[in-house]
């Protein structure tokens with residue numbers, strides 16, 4: 001079979017997606033660019049997480065929470081009718097079936113458990129569309145912690161239902177009125193707030209972004225997706241690993257968690273970004289929110305606003321490990337338009353009976369177009385992470401369909 005993909009032949013890279021080098025470096029990306037007091041707070045989180053992650057007691061407690069509260073393991077679903085139409089064998093890793101409806105709960109339960117272990121009584125979080133805020137409020141309620149969630153004023157207007165859910169769960173939602181009043185500003189505000197509250201509060205970041213140790217800590221907490229999927233795929237197909245592993249990329253946590261399960265295999269890794277939020281595909285080197293990575297910038301180095309119909313992909317950058325994987329040629333990053341994502345969402349609903357989140361629909365849109373163009377050779381096996389369910393998007397879709 002001829003392969004038209006321009007990437008290098010993937011070799012199992014020992015050490016890829018292992019621990020970052022000293023001071024949280026993935027190649028030239030990552031690091032801990034923060035004010036002095038936060039550098040110290042990050043150091044404490046790093047130390048506590050390393051200790052916890054090496055402790056079977058902590059791992060066991062987290063595994064139990066994921067099972068009895070979040071509904072893991074999630075199934076691997078063969079998309080039979082769609083596969084037949086596309087000429088490939090597509091399998092969906094169903095993060096949409098977790099409690100609260102997306103992969104965000106995996107990370108949040110881990111960080112909330114870590115916060116209690118560190119003696120913290122409150123979680124601070126940023127949120128865009130509200131998915132990470134709802135997951136944080138959920139974990140806080142479950143473990144008896146307080147939750148303070150920063151959210152841009154514009155997002156508060158657009159996502160009234162999630163704001164209500166957070167308040168229902170007992171969280172305090174603080175409107176952010178600076179800048180563009182969206183996710184980027186909410187993140188800056190949450191970090192600023194943490195400076196004055198490091199003694200009793202844990203900052204629970206929602207993706208593989210921010211200062212060290214967050215990018216690798218969040219990836220480790222999300223690798224349950226990839227580890228489960230690898231075992232399920234092997235049991236289902238006996239051919240070992242899929243030819244392609246695909247996931248959507250906002251900050252990059254569901255993709256990083258998925259890729260981590262396959263980094264040491266020959267599987268080809270594909271991250272799918274929104275056309276208007278393509279930090280990995282089109283960003284330039286910069287520093288934002290405590291780390292060095294790829295960000296959309298203008299000629300003066302100012303961060304450019306991201307635009308996507310999927311709120312979870314509306315971030316102008318990408319996590320540092322993705323920047324590194326891209327540079328190594330280990331993963332490839334592609335983009336999809338709003339229209340393609342909407343088309344893919346409708347197609348999945350009507351062929352498989354699954355209404356996906358618009359974020360996840362981006363990953364599917366690439367699979368559909370790559371199967372059509374021959375980039376995905378006939379018969380190839382594709383594992384795609386379905387990061388969340390579409391309930392949150394029905395009002396957006398209602399206006400378009």
Ligand SMILES: *Cc1c(COP(=O)(O)O)cnc(C)c1O
Nearest residue numbers: 207250251252253254312359388
């Ligand atoms: C938040 C979110 C994303 C994007 O975040 P990543 O960190 O890139 O995974 C994708 N899908 C859903 C459903 C989300 O809620």
